[in-house]
Amino acid sequence: MSKVxxxxxxxxxxxxxxxRLTALDPGRPGEWVRxxxxxxxxxxxxxxxxxxxxxxxxxxxxxxxxxxxxxxxAAGNQTANKSWLLPVTFGAIAxxxxxxxxxxxxxxxxRDTPKAVLSPAPVSQPETAAPQVAQASAPxxxxxxxxxPPSPALESSAPAVPTSPPPVPQSSATTSLAxxxxxxxxxxxxxxxxxxxxxxxxxxxxxxxxSAGTPPAQSLTEARVARRNAAALHSAPVASTRADAANQxxxxxxxxxxxxxxxxxxxxxxxxxxxxxxxxxxxxxSATQPAPTSAAGASNxxxxxxxxxxxxxxxxxxxxxxxxxxxxxxxxxxxxxxILAIQNNHLEIVRALLAxxxxxxxxxxxxxxxxxxxxxxxxxxxxSALERNGRH
Amino acid sequence: xxxxxxxxxxxxxxxxxxxxxAFDQLYRRYELSVWRYLERNVGDQDTSDxxxxxxxxxxxxxAASLESVTRFRTRLFTLAHDRMxxxxxxxxxxxxxxxxxxxxxxxxxxxxxxxxxxxxxxREQREAYLLQIEGQLSxxxxxxxxxxxxxxxxxxxxxxxxxxxxxxxxxx
Numbered sequence: 217m218s219k220v221x222x223x224x225x226x227x228x229x230x231x232x233x234x235x236r237l238t239a240l241d242p243g244r245p246g247e248w249v250r251x252x253x254x255x256x257x258x259x260x261x262x263x264x265x266x267x268x269x270x271x272x273x274x275x276x277x278x279x280x281x282x283x284x285x286x287x288x289x290a291a292g293n294q295t296a297n298k299s300w301l302l303p304v305t306f307g308a309i310a311x312x313x314x315x316x317x318x319x320x321x322x323x324x325x326x327r328d329t330p331k332a333v334l335s336p337a338p339v340s341q342p343e344t345a346a347p348q349v350a351q352a353s354a355p356x357x358x359x360x361x362x363x364x365p366p367s368p369a370l371e372s373s374a375p376a377v378p379t380s381p382p383p384v385p386q387s388s389a390t391t392s393l394a395x396x397x398x399x400x401x402x403x404x405x406x407x408x409x410x411x412x413x414x415x416x417x418x419x420x421x422x423x424x425x426x427s428a429g430t431p432p433a434q435s436l437t438e439a440r441v442a443r444r445n446a447a448a449l450h451s452a453p454v455a456s457t458r459a460d461a462a463n464q465x466x467x468x469x470x471x472x473x474x475x476x477x478x479x480x481x482x483x484x485x486x487x488x489x490x491x492x493x494x495x496x497x498x499x500x501x502s503a504t505q506p507a508p509t510s511a512a513g514a515s516n517x518x519x520x521x522x523x524x525x526x527x528x529x530x531x532x533x534x535x536x537x538x539x540x541x542x543x544x545x546x547x548x549x550x551x552x553x554x555i556l557a558i559q560n561n562h563l564e565i566v567r568a569l570l571a572x573x574x575x576x577x578x579x580x581x582x583x584x585x586x587x588x589x590x591x592x593x594x595x596x597x598x599x600s601a602l603e604r605n606g607r608h
Numbered sequence: 609x610x611x612x613x614x615x616x617x618x619x620x621x622x623x624x625x626x627x628x629x630a631f632d633q634l635y636r637r638y639e640l641s642v643w644r645y646l647e648r649n650v651g652d653q654d655t656s657d658x659x660x661x662x663x664x665x666x667x668x669x670x671a672a673s674l675e676s677v678t679r680f681r682t683r684l685f686t687l688a689h690d691r692m693x694x695x696x697x698x699x700x701x702x703x704x705x706x707x708x709x710x711x712x713x714x715x716x717x718x719x720x721x722x723x724x725x726x727x728x729x730x731r732e733q734r735e736a737y738l739l740q741i742e743g744q745l746s747x748x749x750x751x752x753x754x755x756x757x758x759x760x761x762x763x764x765x766x767x768x769x770x771x772x773x774x775x776x777x778x779x780x
Contacts, residue, residue, distance in 0.1 A: 227769040233776060234741055237722035238644070245643040246657045250635065253661060257623070257631040257668040264672070265626045588755075592690050594666035596683060597673035 518545045518553065525553035525569065528562035533569075543574045550581025558589040563597050570605040577606075616680035624671040631671070635664060638681075642688050645742040648726045649692055649734060659691050666691075685743040686753045689735065696731075725775035733768035736761050 518541035524532030537543065544552055554574040557565040570576060579585045590598040614622075614630075616637070622630035642663065647656035666687060667674065674680065726734055732754070739750045751761045 227766070227773060230769045230772050230776070231741060234722060234772070237776075241722065243644070243647060243653060243723075245639060245660050246653075249657050249661050249664075250639065253635055253664040253668070254628075254632055256665050257635070258628040260668045260671070261623065261626045261628040261631070264624070268626075588690075591686055592694070594670045594687050595673055596670060599683075600673075 518542055519547075521545075521553045522547045522551075522556055525557040525562065525565050526560055528557070528560060528565055530564060530568065533565055537568070537572050543569060543572050544578055546581060552578055552580060552586075554578070554586050555580050555584070555589050558586050558593070558595070558598055561593060561595055561598070563595070563601065566598050567601055570601060576602045617678065620667075620671060620674045620680055623668075624675045631668060634680075638684060641742045641744075642684065645685065645688055645738045646692055648723055648738055648742075649731075650695060651723075651727055655695060659688070659695060663687050663691055679749070681743065682745060682749045682753070685739055685745060685749075689739070689753050721776060725772055728775055729768050729771055732756075733764045733771065736764040737768040737772070740765060 518536060520532060520539075521536035521541050521543065523529070524536055544554075546552055547556070551559075552574065554566060554569045554576065557569060576586050587599065587602055590596075590602060614633075616634060619630040619634045623634070639660070643656055643660050646659050647653055650656055650659070663684070667684070674683065726738070729737065735754055736750055739745050739753060740747075743749075745753070747758045747761050747765075751758045754761065756764075
């Protein structure tokens with residue numbers, strides 16, 4: 217069957233046909249996507265506002281940050297606030313209960329068996345007789361749990377303490393007993409700082425999938441979730457959600473996203489030097505590099521450079537750059553310092569590397585370019601920095 | 609884009625300064641086109657939904673870095689392309705991403721004819737065509753996104769239209 221090639225008009229008709237048929241297509245994104253995106257966007261906006269106000273406070277008051285000011289960036293959103301308060305509340309309650317449990321039996325024991333302990337105990341010095349006990353029980357409890365209301369047992373036993381000092385033979389035991397349970401409360405106040413770091417939190421909740429996501433989305437898509445769960449039994453039984461599975465599966469293509477960090481040896485082998493001398497095809501140095509560090513003159517192994525680039529350590533990076541290293545050298549995992557910095561979203565490190573002659577077009581051993589690494593992470597600030605430094 | 613609407617860059621700038629409504633407006637503006645681009649490349653509505661969510665989450669997270677972006681639309685479809693490519697690679701072991709995978713095969717249904725025809729295009733041609741028709745991007749933008757040249761993109765678009773013309777004339 218002979219076919220006459222369609223004219224240009226006929227081909228442009230394809231676009232009209234496409235639009236016409238697309239209008240008939242009932243396919244639409246799920247409503248849950250819009251809800252989740254809106255909710256996430258609002259949350260991110262709120263977090264940014266909190267961070268901005270905290271920065272404004274810090275800059276305006278330019279004094280040592282008060283504890284409250286230090287809490288603001290860590291607080292982030294309401295969820296983080298709740299997670300910050302809960303451990304403190306429970307810690308205080310638990311501490312009060314422990315103090316009650318420890319003090320009451322000791323006081324009762326001292327009342328029940330005073331004769332057994334009277335002889336070895338130096339009664340003449342009630343305040344200094346058992347300093348460890350006093351240090352371990354009463355002051356510690358009061359220090360660590362200031363807001364906690366004293367238990368009835370404590371109140372009732374408070375006047376009895378001076379008249380009947382605690383028995384010394386039991387003091388060591390009670391001390392050790394008292395110290396171990398009372399120890400946790402002091403550790404609870406710093407917990408919020410480490411528990412809720414939403415400002416610097418990586419996107420753990422970001423790719424929350426629909427099925428593993430928030431309850432509102434589940435209620436809307438019960439049928440779809442059920443259908444997907446049924447399908448997941450056949451296709452991906454290990455992955456908790458489709459999005460997670462997709463992400464995890466996609467990660468091997470993106471070296472920085474893979475869970476284990478690329479092993480960067482402190483001292484690179486000679487292979488890396490050879491690799492650095494041979495840039496991949498198509499990766500030509502930019503003509504607009506501001507201050508190129510000559511790779512030919514670089515002789516020091518750039519292990520510290522890779523580590524600093526990966527960890528965002530500006531001081532380490534400056535030290536490494538000052539030691540005349542090859543800024544474009546490939547690590548044993550096949551990545552340049554620039555790509556390592558991009559993969560870990562260290563914008564300032566990227567800028568510093570580019571300023572020192574890092575090649576923005578140099579691909580890693582897998583063929584991934586810095587631009588690709590930045591694009592995949594939607595880091596447009598890094599993209600702009602690469603563009604300004606002549607990536608093509 | 610009409611003059612009455614705020615442009616994309618203004619909206620993302622507003623969102624970067626805390627205006628969540630601006631982001632919502634931006635999302636509604638591109639929701640369908642991005643989703644269609646994904647769905648017709650991936651061939652699966654659920655995967656497209658997940659990818660769409662990931663893309664907009666990433667945009668919301670990095671809104672501050674978007675303030676300096678001059679072509680938001682290009683950035684958006686670049687991100688969509690990259691995420692979709694990763695997703696397709698991850699599923700490479702499975703069947704080819706035919707666009708009819710999740711669609712019931714209803715004969716003589718014009719609504720199905722188009723996705724089926726799109727699904728039969730080679731991947732590069734399909735991506736280029738959808739970036740142009742759904743993203744309304746220039747040849748240069750498409751070349752940048754697909755990491756190819758303008759001539760290559762032009763050639764792919766021509767071939768895609770030829771193939772679509774052939775397929776759609778057969779089916780409609």
